[in-house]
Amino acid sequence: MSSSDLPKVVEPTCAVPRLLEGQKALVTGASSGIGRAVAVALGQAGADVVVNWVSGEDAAEEVVHEIGAAGARAYAYRADITSEEDVAAMFAKMLQDFGGIDILVNNAGIQKDAPIHEMTLEQWNKVISVNLTGQFLCAREAIREFRRRGVVTDVSCAAGKIIFMSSVHETIPWAGHVNYAASKGGAMLMMKSIAQEVASQRIRVNGIAPGAIKTPINESAWKTPEALDALLKLIPYKRIGLPEDVARVAAWLASDQADYLTGTTVVVDGGMMLYPGFSEGG
Ligand code: NAD
Numbered sequence: 001m002s003s004s005d006l007p008k009v010v011e012p013t014c015a016v017p018r019l020l021e022g023q024k025a026l027v028t029g030a031s032s033g034i035g036r037a038v039a040v041a042l043g044q045a046g047a048d049v050v051v052n053w054v055s056g057e058d059a060a061e062e063v064v065h066e067i068g069a070a071g072a073r074a075y076a077y078r079a080d081i082t083s084e085e086d087v088a089a090m091f092a093k094m095l096q097d098f099g100g101i102d103i104l105v106n107n108a109g110i111q112k113d114a115p116i117h118e119m120t121l122e123q124w125n126k127v128i129s130v131n132l133t134g135q136f137l138c139a140r141e142a143i144r145e146f147r148r149r150g151v152v153t154d155v156s157c158a159a160g161k162i163i164f165m166s167s168v169h170e171t172i173p174w175a176g177h178v179n180y181a182a183s184k185g186g187a188m189l190m191m192k193s194i195a196q197e198v199a200s201q202r203i204r205v206n207g208i209a210p211g212a213i214k215t216p217i218n219e220s221a222w223k224t225p226e227a228l229d230a231l232l233k234l235i236p237y238k239r240i241g242l243p244e245d246v247a248r249v250a251a252w253l254a255s256d257q258a259d260y261l262t263g264t265t266v267v268v269d270g271g272m273m274l275y276p277g278f279s280e281g282g
Contacts, residue, residue, distance in 0.1 A: 016248060019255035021046035022155055024098040026090070028081050028138060029108025031056035033215030034165060036063050037243030038105050038250045039074070043067030045251040047103060049074045050094050052081070054108070073098075081108050081134030091141040100149060102156055103254045104142040106135040106187075107165040111180050111217055124179045131183035132190070135164060139194060139205075146203045157202070157259045163250055164191040164207040168269050171209070184209075188265060195263030204262040206253055211269025213241040236279065237270030 020042055030039040031053035039049050040063060049067050051074055053060035060076035067074035077093060079086035094101055109131045112123040139162055146160030167180075170188035174181040188207060195205035212231055214222055222228050222240055232238055246268050252258055253266060267273055 016041050016044040016251050018044075018046040019251060019257060020103070023047040023102040023254075024050075024094070024100055025103035025105065025254070026050040026052060026094055026101055026138075026142070027105040027107055028052045028134070029054070030063055031060040031076075033217060034210065034213055034243045034246050035105070035107040037247035038107060038165075039063050040066050040070070041244070041247035041251045042103065042105070042254065043072040043074060044070045045255070046072060047254075048072050048098055050090070050098070051076045052079055052090060052108070054078060054080050081138055082129040084137055087134075087137040087141055091145065095145065101142055101145050102160055104138055104160070104162045105165065105250060105254070106138050106162065108134060109165060109167075109183075109217070111177065113177050113180070115176055116178050119179065127179035127183050128186075131180070132186045135187055136190060139164075139190075143194070143198060143203060146198075147201055151202050157256045158204045159202045160204075161254045162191075162194070162203070162205045163253055164188075164205070165246075166191070166207040166209045166265060168209050168211050168267065168272050170207070170265065171273065191265070192263045199262050204259070206258075206261055206263065207265040208246060208249055208253065209265050209267045209269065209273075210246050211235065211241055211267075211272035213243055213246060215243060234276055235270045235272050236274055236276050239270060241268065241270055 025042045025047040027035050027039040029035040030051040039051050043049050051060050051063045064074040064076050077090050079090040112127050114123055151159045164187050166187050167184040169181040170184040191207045221231050249268050
């Protein structure tokens with residue numbers, strides 16, 4: 001089946017239930033792609049949202065506007081998550097403006113692809129610093145505040161929730177992207193180790209592993225019909241994912257509906273991890 005034979009993809013418009021009323025959320029890298037959709041979905045679910053951005057100020061303001069239209073408060077905040085100072089200042093402002101934090105979505109991430117024999121140390125370091133160190137810095141700040149405040153039963157069963165935006169490449173090796181796959185595998189074990197460490201304080205820490213989602217990060221994989229056809233061979237569900245597919249899962253995972261989930265990864269991939277090469281062979 002080629003992309004032209006596929007049924008039209010219906011933009012998911014299902015309403016997000018207001019499961020996060022009264023909660024405060026911070027989403028990193030929220031001016032585009034998955035982060036943008038997650039920030040909007042959390043707002044639609046009733047949470048007030050800090051929209052972190054490092055590039056794309058206008059786009060971040062649009063996200064703020066969209067969350068406001070959904071009846072929640074939001075503001076955009078520029079911070080480079082690889083900077084300890086920026087991250088500390090971002091959390092300090094959030095605590096001052098919103099009075100606390102209930103949900104952190106560690107979403108920001110980048111790719112700097114190259115074959116291993118050509119990969120520069122700069123490409124390696126850049127990806128590790130955003131995808132791994134940046135996620136550590138934000139998680140540490142959030143946990144400090146969750147521990148200080150503890151559970152507020154009127155708000156949530158948990159003292160706080162963290163969602164790491166991982167990737168199917170926390171599991172699937174990825175030639176030509178060793179820095180990215182290493183960062184996502186590392187983020188997965190960071191997520192699990194933190195979850196183990198703080199579970200007794202009623203802090204829930206989980207990951208989401210998206211498959212192929214149509215965003216700027218992977219434009220070359222869906223921009224042309226040929227590229228899309230090649231991509232769809234890897235997706236049993238035969239459509240590329242949309243940011244909203246991930247966003248609705250994030251809103252649910254952050255809510256008390258998911259209160260008994262911690263230290264786990266929810267895979268949102270249209271079956272990409274089902275070894276599609278075996279569907280007609282093996
Ligand atoms: P994207 O490029 O639209 O989003 C990444 C965001 O991170 C951008 O807004 C960017 O400005 C921000 N960012 C980069 N460096 C930053 C920094 N130092 N500080 C703060 N923000 C920074 O791409 P996306 O697809 O929406 O990616 C979001 C997350 O989802 C990433 O972690 C990515 O690895 C993950 N992911 C994406 C896919 C996919 O198919 N699109 C699949 C699996 C995982």
